[in-house]
Every structure is written in C-alpha cells, then in structure tokens.
Amino acid sequence: xxxLQLSDTEKMIEFAIAQAHTLNVTVNIAIxxxxxxxxxxxxxxxxxxxxxDIAIKKAYTAALFQKPTHELGERSLPGQPLFGIESSNGxxxxxxxxxxxxxxxxxxxxxxxxxxxGVSGSTIENDLSIAKAALRL
Amino acid sequence: xxxLQLSDTEKMIEFAIAQAHTLNVTVNIAIxxxxxxxxxxxxxxxxxxxxxDIAIKKAYTAALFQKPTHELGERSLPGQPLFGIESSNGxxxxxxxxxxxxxxxxxxxxxxxxxxxGVSGSTIENDLSIAKAALRL
Amino acid sequence: xxxLQLSDTEKMIEFAIAQAHTLNVTVNIAIxxxxxxxxxxxxxxxxxxxxxDIAIKKAYTAALFQKPTHELGERSLPGQPLFGIESSNGxxxxxxxxxxxxxxxxxxxxxxxxxxxGVSGSTIENDLSIAKAALRL
Amino acid sequence: xxxLQLSDTEKMIEFAIAQAHTLNVTVNIAIxxxxxxxxxxxxxxxxxxxxxDIAIKKAYTAALFQKPTHELGERSLPGQPLFGIESSNGxxxxxxxxxxxxxxxxxxxxxxxxxxxGVSGSTIENDLSIAKAALRL
Numbered sequence: 001x002x003x004l005q006l007s008d009t010e011k012m013i014e015f016a017i018a019q020a021h022t023l024n025v026t027v028n029i030a031i032x033x034x035x036x037x038x039x040x041x042x043x044x045x046x047x048x049x050x051x052x053d054i055a056i057k058k059a060y061t062a063a064l065f066q067k068p069t070h071e072l073g074e075r076s077l078p079g080q081p082l083f084g085i086e087s088s089n090g091x092x093x094x095x096x097x098x099x100x101x102x103x104x105x106x107x108x109x110x111x112x113x114x115x116x117x118g119v120s121g122s123t124i125e126n127d128l129s130i131a132k133a134a135l136r137l
Numbered sequence: 138x139x140x141l142q143l144s145d146t147e148k149m150i151e152f153a154i155a156q157a158h159t160l161n162v163t164v165n166i167a168i169x170x171x172x173x174x175x176x177x178x179x180x181x182x183x184x185x186x187x188x189x190d191i192a193i194k195k196a197y198t199a200a201l202f203q204k205p206t207h208e209l210g211e212r213s214l215p216g217q218p219l220f221g222i223e224s225s226n227g228x229x230x231x232x233x234x235x236x237x238x239x240x241x242x243x244x245x246x247x248x249x250x251x252x253x254x255g256v257s258g259s260t261i262e263n264d265l266s267i268a269k270a271a272l273r274l
Numbered sequence: 275x276x277x278l279q280l281s282d283t284e285k286m287i288e289f290a291i292a293q294a295h296t297l298n299v300t301v302n303i304a305i306x307x308x309x310x311x312x313x314x315x316x317x318x319x320x321x322x323x324x325x326x327d328i329a330i331k332k333a334y335t336a337a338l339f340q341k342p343t344h345e346l347g348e349r350s351l352p353g354q355p356l357f358g359i360e361s362s363n364g365x366x367x368x369x370x371x372x373x374x375x376x377x378x379x380x381x382x383x384x385x386x387x388x389x390x391x392g393v394s395g396s397t398i399e400n401d402l403s404i405a406k407a408a409l410r411l
Numbered sequence: 412x413x414x415l416q417l418s419d420t421e422k423m424i425e426f427a428i429a430q431a432h433t434l435n436v437t438v439n440i441a442i443x444x445x446x447x448x449x450x451x452x453x454x455x456x457x458x459x460x461x462x463x464d465i466a467i468k469k470a471y472t473a474a475l476f477q478k479p480t481h482e483l484g485e486r487s488l489p490g491q492p493l494f495g496i497e498s499s500n501g502x503x504x505x506x507x508x509x510x511x512x513x514x515x516x517x518x519x520x521x522x523x524x525x526x527x528x529g530v531s532g533s534t535i536e537n538d539l540s541i542a543k544a545a546l547r548l
Contacts, residue, residue, distance in 0.1 A: 006456050037460050041452035045417050049172060049448050050201030053226045078215045086221040094221050124218045143319050172446030174323050178315035182280050186311050227501075323446060324475030327500045352489045360495040368495050398492045 002103050004033055004115040009040040012101075012117060012134040019133035020044060020122075027121030027130055028055035031101075034115055036060040036089075044121070051120035057091060058098030058118030058127075064089060066113040069098030070128070093118075097127030101135060139240050141170055141252040146177040149238075149254060149271040156270035157181060157259075164258030164267055165192035168238075171252055173197040181258070188257035194228060195235030195255030195264075201226060203250040206235030207265065230255075234264030238272060276377050278307055278389040283314040286375075286391060286408040293407035294318060294396075301395030301404055302329035305375075308389055310334040318395070325394035331365060332372030332392030332401075338363060340387040343372030344402070367392075371401030375409060413514050415444055415526040420451040423512075423528060423545040430544035431455060431533075438532035438541055439466035442512075445526055447471040455532070462531035468502060469509030469529030469538075475500060477524040480509030481539065504529075508538030512546060 009031045016029045026047040031040045036059075043052060058069050065072055073094035076082040086092045098118040102111035119131040146168045153166045163184040168177045173196075180189060198206050210231035213219040223229045235255040239248035256268040283305045290303045300321040305314045310333075317326060332343050339346055347368035350356040360366045372392040376385035393405040420442045427440045437455040439462050444450055447470075454463060469480050476483055484505035487493040497503045509529040513522035530542040 003456075006453060009453075035460070037454075038452055038463050039454045041449055042417060042420075043448075043450045048202060049446075050198070050226055050229075052449050054222070057225060073220065077220070086224055091224045092221075093225060095219055143316060146316075170446070172323075172444070172448060174317075174446060175315055175326050176317050178312055179280060179283075180311075180313045182277075186309070189312050322476060324472070324500055324503075328496070331499060347494065351494070360498055365498045366495075367499060369492055 002105075002112070002114055004031070004039060004101060006039060013040060013042050015136065016117075016119060016130050016134035017042070017044060019130045023122065023126050023129065025122035025126050027119050027127060028052050029130070029134070030055040030059040030118045032056075032059040032063045032116050032118075034063055034113055036063045036116075039115065047121040054093050054120035055097070055118045057093040058120060059116045060089075060118070061092040061094060062098035062100050062116035062118065063113070064092075066100050068096070068100070069094050069118070070096035070124070093120075096124040097131055099128075099131045099135060099137070139242075139249070139251055141168070141176060141238060143176060150177060150179050152273065153254075153256060153267050153271035154179070154181060156267045157263075160259065160263050160266065162259035162263050164256050164264060165189050166267070166271070167192040167196040167255045169193075169196040169200050169253050169255075171200055171250055173200045173253075176252065184258040191230050191257035192234070192255045194230040195257060196253045197226075197255070198229040198231065199235035199237050199253035199255065200250070201229075203237050205233070205237070206231050206255070207233035207261070230257075233261035234268055236265075236268045236272060236274070276379075276386070276388055278305070278313060278375060280313060287314060287316050289410065290391075290393060290404050290408035291316070291318060293404045297396065297400050297403065299396035299400050301393050301401060302326050303404070303408070304330040304333040304392045306330075306333040306337045306390050306392075308337055308387055310337045310390075313389065321395040328367050328394035329371070329392045331367040332394060333390045334363075334392070335366040335368065336372035336374050336390035336392065337387070338366075340374050342370070342374070343368050343392070344370035344398070370398040371405055373402075373405045373409060373411070413516075413523070413525055415442070415450060415512060417450060424451060424453050426547065427528075427530060427541050427545035428453070428455060430541045431537075434533065434537050434540065436533035436537050438530050438538060439463050440541070440545070441467040441470040441529045443467075443470040443474050443527050443529075445474055445524055447474045447527075450526065458532040465504050465531035466508070466529045468504040469531060470527045471500075471529070472503040472505065473509035473511050473527035473529065474524070475503075477511050479507070479511070480505050480529070481507035481535070504531075507535035508542055510539075510542045510546060510548070
C-alpha cells in the first residue's frame, strides 16, 4: 500500500498555513498515518494551546474511521446511531476539521485512505476550510 | 509577555473568598498560568471535595481556550459546533465558573490572556459570581 | 477529629516561603487533608513547572501513608518490602519533601495526622528543609 | 520572555534530520514550549512508531525540569534522590534524547529556557547526538 511520506506532509502543512493566513487565523495542524500515529505537527505562533490536542485527535479520528470528523459528528448526536462514540479509542473529536487523506494511482482505481489531517484553533468552518486547502480539495 | 505573579493571585483569592462569604457559600478557587499550570489554589473550609478537581479544570479550560468556560459550554451542547470538546486535553469542564484573566498595559493596547481562574463548590451562578469578583469584573 | 483549616495553611506556606527565600530557591508548596485532597497550593514565581505535580503528589503520599515520603522511599527500593508502591494510588512520590502534619490537644495525648505538606522544586534536601520549616519542625 | 517561534523549529528539525542521515538512522523529533506544549513534530519515514510518544515525552520532560532528560535519569536510579520521578506529570521519559532549548540576548545575559527538544527512534547515544545537532551544541 502507498504510504504517506514525511515529505508529502510538508506541502500539506504549507498549503494549510497559507489558507490560515488568508483567513487571518492561527491554527494547529496534525497529520497522521492510517493507524492514527502522528507523522507531522505544527502549531502556528499564537494558536490556541487547547487546540493542540484537538487537532491531533481530529486527525486520529479521521484516520481510524476513514471519514471526515464532522460526518461522525452528525451520526453521534443524541438519538443517532453512534451516540457516545467519542469516548472510544481513548477519546475522539467528532466536529469539523479532520479529514482522511486519500490516494489512487490513477482515476480508474478506487482511492484508498493513506492517513488523515486535523486542524484546530479557529471556528470549525475555518478549521475545515484549512484542512481542505491542505489536501487541495 | 506579562506573566501572572503569585502575589497577584493573593488578592484575587481574597476577593473571591469575600464574595463567597457575601453569598454565604464555600468554594474551591484555582488560578493557573496561560499554559494551564497551577499557580495557586485554596479550598474554603467545608467546600465540596468533589469540586476541587472541577475548580482546577475550569481554570485549565479557560486558560487553554482563552474563553469563559460557559461560552465553551454553550458551543458544546448536542448539535452545537464543539459537541464533545470536553473529552479533549485530558478532560475539560465547560460549565460556568472559569474565566480567563486578561491584562493590558494601558487602555490603548489590546488585552492579552495571562492566565485563568476557576471556582467550584456552589451553584454555577454563584461560582461565576465569585470568579468575576476575584477579577473585579 | 481536629481538621486542618484553610487559615492554618496560610502560616505554613508563609513559613515555607520564608525558608525558600533563606535558601535562595523557588518551590511549589501543596497542603492536603488526611484524605489526600488539596486544601492549598502556591507556586513561587519561577519555580519549576514539572515540580507542581510532584509537590502535590508528595503531600498526597505523606497523607495517605501518614509518613514522611522519604521513609516510604527507603522501604520501596529494589529488594525492600514496599518495592513498586509508587505505582499505587494513581502514582506516589517517595523521595524527600513530603511530611505528615500532626496535632495533639496537649502533650499527654498522642499526636494524630491531620493532613500533609509537599514541597518540590529544589534539591530534596532543600525541599525537605522547607517542608520542615513550614511545620516548625 | 522570549518565546520559541514555529520558524525557529524548522531549522532545528532540519539540522536534526541531517544528523540522522549522517548516522544512517530514522527518528522522531518533537519540540515543545516552556510549558511542555507541542510546537512541532516530525517522524522520519520508517522511524519506530513506539518512539513517537517517547520523543514527545522527552521534550516535555526536558521542558518541565529545564534539564537534559539523561541528567534526570541519573538522579532517578534506585538509591538516587529522584527515584520514581518518571511516574509524575502523567509520565516522564528520563533517558537520553531530551534537551532544554536555551537563549540569551547576548553573552552578558544568563541563558533562559525557551522550550525543549526530544528525539527518539535510535540508540540513546544517537538520539542525543541528533538532539544536540538540532541545537548546534
């Protein structure tokens, strides 16, 4: 299986920070492998200290479930099928800002998840916008 | 950056306890630096033992997110943007009683967060009232 | 049973800080009740951040076992009867700087433990000296 | 107080990776602020997954105690003054590879700790050599 390389994460973080500058916010950015283990992390100067762990947990959550964190969030509201899922796996974050990173050799092959990114420190809209920018989505 | 000194915390705790006496309640009071590390703590005689950890976590939460804990609480209700945030950072407390401590050299300079206070042991209304009194808000 | 009051801790911390000034060091000082629950804590400006938790755990350890932490330490070395005890109770600290606080109505009555103090941030000799000064030992 | 900037960490990590290449090993590199909060992290391709947490904890330990991790390690052996310290603060790592990052405006001013670096994934000799290279020591 194709694996995310450290060199891949540098461009992603560069794109993320460029988008954060455009939005005039400061965030934490975490990138993990398919197992949820950290590959790279950067805290922009002045970004919220409380959002370090959230960025890492968003990436971790998106990797472990191979889904955007906000999709898990919709399904884990009271009354929904996955209510309470956030207490599993040592603690998940299920609001927006975590996205799986996918890859396919060519357009005839289905994309596979090769890791995930998590962004935290601004509004969830900005966090998600920055995560998307990192992946050129 | 200006840092909160131990001597600053003494007056804050004195004001807090005075307000607790006015309200005829007993509480725990914790003050942390911007990183969430404890600077000072006092438990009034008879204050709830279960509220020790809550006072410390309220201060920790307000410092890490530079926001009153109840503002995080409103935004972390089911269906709100930050639902589930309380499981991050080793456990947050997102109900009222935690406030950031801010400071500016003079009124022309924007205030910066230099720490936070957390109060717990009575109702959330009283806890918040005591936290505000500590900061003369 | 006589209980440690918040007002008692103020003098103890005052004596501790005076001794720290004499030794020209900065430390964290924690005082707990007989159950190990925090009553008061102060971090002197510049004291080691890593020693906050250690001061609290020294007080906690001395209270739970009603012994100076260094006595437990001697008995928990490899080959000694209590080897490994430090992993109990959510984590103990068994080196010098934690002392039980004892009290008796008069000299004909045996002293009872009413709480404990923990000091951390300097050498263990200084930490213990400061803890003793706090209790006028 | 001078604070470590994200841009400072980029060169440190670059130097670290250059040294890792020289030694023909792969490691994890973590950089934290004085409070122990993560600023930057990189895992070289192929570096041990179990060493991610160790690199972060080495940096955290060196920051919280403003000392190289191996100095704490020497002092926490059985019979030494700080035996058992590693169970404090949520878990420390006290073998080589964590170093405080110090700074002074000029040579007439005493250096202050502005953060710490932790390296893990190879032998402790290589990990320390890489941490030193990162700081040009």
